[in-house]
Amino acid sequence: MTTNVKGTPIVKGLGFDSFGLGANACTVDIDEEQDKILRIRPFHFDEHQTPEELNAWKLEARGKTFEPGFKTLISPLSLCYKKRVYSKNRIPYPMRRVDWDPNGERHPETRGTSGYERISWDEAAQIVAGEIKRMHDEYSPEAILCEIDGHGETKVVHAAHGCITQLLDLCGGFTLQARQPDSWEGWYWGAKHVWGMDPLGQQNQQNNVIKDISEHGDAVLFWGCDPETTPLGWGGYMASRLCYWFTELGIKQIHISPDVNYTNAVHADKWIPVLPNTDAALQLAIAYTWIKEGTYDQAYLDTHAVGFENFRHYVLGGEDGVPKTPKWAERICGVPSYTIKALARYWAAHAVSIAHCNGGSFIRSCFAHEPARLEVALLGMQGVGKPGANQFKFMEWTLFGIPTLDPLPPSVHIPSLGAAYRGYVTGTKASFIPKTMIPEAIMNPPVQWYGHIAAGFPREDQFDGPYTFPPEGGSRIHMVWSDSPCWETCWNGGFKMQDALRHESIECVVVQHPWMENDTLFADIILPSNTKFETEDIGTDCDSGQWNVVFYERQAIQPIGESKSDKEVVAEVARALEQYGGVYEGMLDKYLGGKTDDEWIKVGFETSGVPEDLTFEEFKERQYYAFPTREDWKDIPAGIRQFHDDPEGHPLRTPSGKLEYYSTTLSHYFPDDRERGPIPHWIDEGAGHQERQYLERGRKYPFLLVSNHPHFRVHAQHDDVTWFREIETCKVTGPDGYKYEPVWVNPVDAGKLGLSTGDVVKVYNERGAVLGGVIVTERIMPGAVYQDHGARCDTVVLGEGGLDRGGANNLIAPTATTSKNAQNRQQIGL
Numbered sequence: 001m002t003t004n005v006k007g008t009p010i011v012k013g014l015g016f017d018s019f020g021l022g023a024n025a026c027t028v029d030i031d032e033e034q035d036k037i038l039r040i041r042p043f044h045f046d047e048h049q050t051p052e053e054l055n056a057w058k059l060e061a062r063g064k065t066f067e068p069g070f071k072t073l074i075s076p077l078s079l080c081y082k083k084r085v086y087s088k089n090r091i092p093y094p095m096r097r098v099d100w101d102p103n104g105e106r107h108p109e110t111r112g113t114s115g116y117e118r119i120s121w122d123e124a125a126q127i128v129a130g131e132i133k134r135m136h137d138e139y140s141p142e143a144i145l146c147e148i149d150g151h152g153e154t155k156v157v158h159a160a161h162g163c164i165t166q167l168l169d170l171c172g173g174f175t176l177q178a179r180q181p182d183s184w185e186g187w188y189w190g191a192k193h194v195w196g197m198d199p200l201g202q203q204n205q206q207n208n209v210i211k212d213i214s215e216h217g218d219a220v221l222f223w224g225c226d227p228e229t230t231p232l233g234w235g236g237y238m239a240s241r242l243c244y245w246f247t248e249l250g251i252k253q254i255h256i257s258p259d260v261n262y263t264n265a266v267h268a269d270k271w272i273p274v275l276p277n278t279d280a281a282l283q284l285a286i287a288y289t290w291i292k293e294g295t296y297d298q299a300y301l302d303t304h305a306v307g308f309e310n311f312r313h314y315v316l317g318g319e320d321g322v323p324k325t326p327k328w329a330e331r332i333c334g335v336p337s338y339t340i341k342a343l344a345r346y347w348a349a350h351a352v353s354i355a356h357c358n359g360g361s362f363i364r365s366c367f368a369h370e371p372a373r374l375e376v377a378l379l380g381m382q383g384v385g386k387p388g389a390n391q392f393k394f395m396e397w398t399l400f401g402i403p404t405l406d407p408l409p410p411s412v413h414i415p416s417l418g419a420a421y422r423g424y425v426t427g428t429k430a431s432f433i434p435k436t437m438i439p440e441a442i443m444n445p446p447v448q449w450y451g452h453i454a455a456g457f458p459r460e461d462q463f464d465g466p467y468t469f470p471p472e473g474g475s476r477i478h479m480v481w482s483d484s485p486c487w488e489t490c491w492n493g494g495f496k497m498q499d500a501l502r503h504e505s506i507e508c509v510v511v512q513h514p515w516m517e518n519d520t521l522f523a524d525i526i527l528p529s530n531t532k533f534e535t536e537d538i539g540t541d542c543d544s545g546q547w548n549v550v551f552y553e554r555q556a557i558q559p560i561g562e563s564k565s566d567k568e569v570v571a572e573v574a575r576a577l578e579q580y581g582g583v584y585e586g587m588l589d590k591y592l593g594g595k596t597d598d599e600w601i602k603v604g605f606e607t608s609g610v611p612e613d614l615t616f617e618e619f620k621e622r623q624y625y626a627f628p629t630r631e632d633w634k635d636i637p638a639g640i641r642q643f644h645d646d647p648e649g650h651p652l653r654t655p656s657g658k659l660e661y662y663s664t665t666l667s668h669y670f671p672d673d674r675e676r677g678p679i680p681h682w683i684d685e686g687a688g689h690q691e692r693q694y695l696e697r698g699r700k701y702p703f704l705l706v707s708n709h710p711h712f713r714v715h716a717q718h719d720d721v722t723w724f725r726e727i728e729t730c731k732v733t734g735p736d737g738y739k740y741e742p743v744w745v746n747p748v749d750a751g752k753l754g755l756s757t758g759d760v761v762k763v764y765n766e767r768g769a770v771l772g773g774v775i776v777t778e779r780i781m782p783g784a785v786y787q788d789h790g791a792r793c794d795t796v797v798l799g800e801g802g803l804d805r806g807g808a809n810n811l812i813a814p815t816a817t818t819s820k821n822a823q824n825r826q827q828i829g830l
């Protein structure tokens with residue numbers, strides 16, 4: 001029930017990327033009247049708590065000060081969200097695909113093209129329960145593929161993703177579509193082998209790095225980094241404020257990227273355009289310059305590193321006869337050799353840090369482990385950990401509940417609501433398939449890989465295996481149940497996934513989702529789930545970069561149509577399963593864990609770490625509690641200063657405890673891997689990849705496509721927000737009135753191709769084509785074209801070789817994984 005008193009805003013957390021724990025968002029106030037959301041606006045932390053109680057921190061450097069604010073720096077993705085709640089795209093009631101008859105013809109081949117008819121909740125739940133039972137009887141629980149790994153609205157008790165696993169775990173299991181460390185693959189598969197840094201592979205000791213740079217830094221390299229854009233998906237504009245702060249202090253901001261992104265355009269002192277996914281060549285040439293000119297820190301390497309001699313030998317050309325000179329690199333990466341030398345010399349003479357959000361496409365493409373570990377190699381050559389020389393993320397703040405991931409002063413406690421979370425059942429699963437291998441696993445089993453392929457695992461997991469699906473004697477996939485229906489839009493080679501979803505072996509596809517978009521159109525049964533505005537919940541804000549908060553989220557409006565929360569959707573199926581008795585007996589209560597929503601919220605409250613003198617009732621009344629800053633925050637060593645000062649006393653998590661320029665574990669476990677050898681290399685081509693412009697395939701497909709994370713979308717989310725679609729640069733209105741996804745083309749290339757702004761173009765390769773609306777601009781370098789990732793599919797011709805009008809370019813992204821033994825996804829391609 002909505003019990004809103006007029007004038008009292010409803011507190012909620014809005015974030016769309018908090019994969020995993022369901023929490024972590026930017027806190028907002030919602031004004032509601034007569035069951036309608038009027039507006040969403042910033043939330044004030046100092047309503048019930050004073051700055052003194054919060055022990056507000058203050059950075060002081062070079063005669064200037066920087067302080068956190070007391071209201072949230074809300075992002076447009078949150079401000080607009082009522083448009084998403086009330087989207088025309090919302091699914092109003094359960095539906096069945098008209099061509100699909102569970103008791104007759106199933107017509108898998110018409111998935112994606114057939115229509116739907118309305119059915120009742122009861123009928124829908126009966127059908128899904130009946131299909132689960134049939135899978136169990138005819139095959140095994142592992143015949144059900146659970147797709148539950150997407151990002152989504154930040155919800156805890158009514159988790160956006162994974163409620164399905166709570167139920168299926170109780171019914172004997174399932175096959176998990178295993179999400180990989182897909183946002184930081186290069187760090188994970190590569191950098192970890194140089195400096196440990198579990199679980200991500202990026203610097204995981206970030207406390208006080210901003211303080212350190214403010215005091216000692218000369219420059220920050222924004223290497224594939226856009227803090228005006230990507231922090232918006234989680235939090236808000238704190239990262240933007242920090243860029244202004246650096247400018248105020250005179251800290252140089254040097255951008256290295258193929259495009260002038262939103263941060264580059266506003267804050268950059270210098271832009272160094274680099275061709276997509278060629279950073280490894282640029283990095284090797286920087287190392288070459290330092291070695292030749294003797295401007296790296298050999299004394300530091302003597303005490304902090306192993307294997308540098310092997311790396312030096314490779315860089316100088318000892319291994320392959322090719323010295324990695326700036327001239328050599330220029331031909332590959334497009335950066336003039338004089339610029340490379342100037343950058344190398346500036347870096348060697350100054351205190352330079354590297355900033356990321358997650359790292360941009362250069363650590364998400366084919367052989368992404370190479371540039372990621374080369375970055376660590378370069379940082380090491382300049383004594384990483386010394387004052388002003390670090391690596392940090394603008395964005396993670398305290399994500400994953402790891403206090404040391406926050407580059408700003410940390411608070412006394414990072415609240416976690418794990419105990420109340422009703423989504424994904426964590427832990428390793430008996431049956432799983434890396435997400436990137438799903439189309440192959442469905443259509444051409446068996447498939448094989450190494451490791452559990454998830455972000456939280458330690459470095460050693462990468463050597464575990466090989467794993468096979470299906471395991472010997474096990475069933476292949478016959479049913480898909482998804483609460484994350486955007487595989488085709490977001491993953492590698494989506495046209496192939498369309499073929500997999502229409503494959504004859506797939507007897508049933510169930511999708512639960514609030515919106516009619518993307519893979520939802522391939523479902524046989526559609527179950528309408530809803531947004532967090534329609535339920536009561538508990539949440540945390542650990543990501544907006546100011547205060548760590550726990551809040552109680554009242555229900556704001558009644559559910560739209562017949563929709564239910566994802567948790568309630570699964571409860572309907574649990575109830576329907578009970579009729580089969582046996583293991584299914586009492587399933588609803590087992591699934592609910594014997595608690596009401598309010599009781600689960602209370603579990604969250606009690607385990608969140610709020611002080612004991614705050615009662616549950618008081619918490620609900622005041623709606624939030626923010627944790628103060630640690631008293632001793634100034635004494636926390638910046639970044640990896642302790643390793644810098646005392647490598648023996650504070651070793652890294654590598655086998656030697658030092659930086660490993662030669663990885664003995666990689667050479668031991670994968671002695672024949674020429675794509676990820678023990679020393680970081682430049683890799684031309686390999687398993688399934690020929691993406692370099694100068695190779696044979698480049699003659700046919702000469703442009704490299706950059707597909708950044710969208711400023712006004714979160715992946716596949718928000719594409720239906722009319723306020724955004726009206727922004728001129730957000731969509732290009734074609735001559736037919738259709739709003740096409742923009743494609744940036746440099747004037748030099750536009751001249752050669754005869755293109756003008758407003759033209760509709762076909763972006764294509766052998767896997768198919770997507771359309772886009774041209775914007776001719778110098779904000780993209782020649783040789784590369786740029787179209788955001790995540791546009792909503794509007795496919796005209798389905799399957800490999802198909803055509804998409806929506807501009808969902810992942811449909812044509814390479815299907816092969818990062819490299820031979822690194823089963824991640826690859827997104828830049830010719």
Ligand SMILES: Nc1nc2c(c(=O)[nH]1)N[C@H]1C(S)=C(S)[C@@H](COP(=O)(O)OP(=O)(O)OC[C@H]3O[C@@H](n4cnc5c(=O)[nH]c(N)nc54)[C@H](O)[C@@H]3O)O[C@H]1N2
Pocket residue numbers: 016017149150151152153159160161182183184483484485486487490491512513514515518529530531566707708709714715716717789790809810813827
């Ligand atoms: N070309 C290219 N491809 C990329 C990237 C890139 O930069 N370029 N980036 C990659 C990265 S880093 C990532 S993380 C992935 C993201 O890939 P995903 O995490 O798969 O994408 P999302 O669109 O964030 O979310 C998944 C789905 O969850 C749905 N959803 C949201 N809230 C709810 C809810 O409450 N209930 C239910 N049932 N569903 C909900 C959304 O509508 C969407 O369909 O994309 C990757 N793909």
Ligand SMILES: Nc1nc2c(c(=O)[nH]1)N[C@H]1C(S)=C(S)[C@@H](COP(=O)(O)OP(=O)(O)OC[C@H]3O[C@@H](n4cnc5c(=O)[nH]c(N)nc54)[C@H](O)[C@@H]3O)O[C@H]1N2
Pocket residue numbers: 017077151182183184223224225226229230231232233234256257258259260261262274275276277278279356357358359360361362706707708709710711712713714715
């Ligand atoms: N608004 C918004 N916020 C988001 C998301 C979203 O979809 N929308 N997604 C969230 C998720 S899941 C993630 S993982 C993060 C992603 O955060 P990031 O990884 O930081 O984001 P990207 O957009 O992939 O890349 C950042 C910048 O890298 C540059 N770049 C692209 N290719 C290359 C290259 O080959 N070399 C170099 N040197 N630079 C390159 C581009 O300038 C781009 O703007 O963002 C999160 N936040």
Ligand SMILES: [Mo]
Pocket residue numbers: 182183
């Ligand atoms: Mo991501």
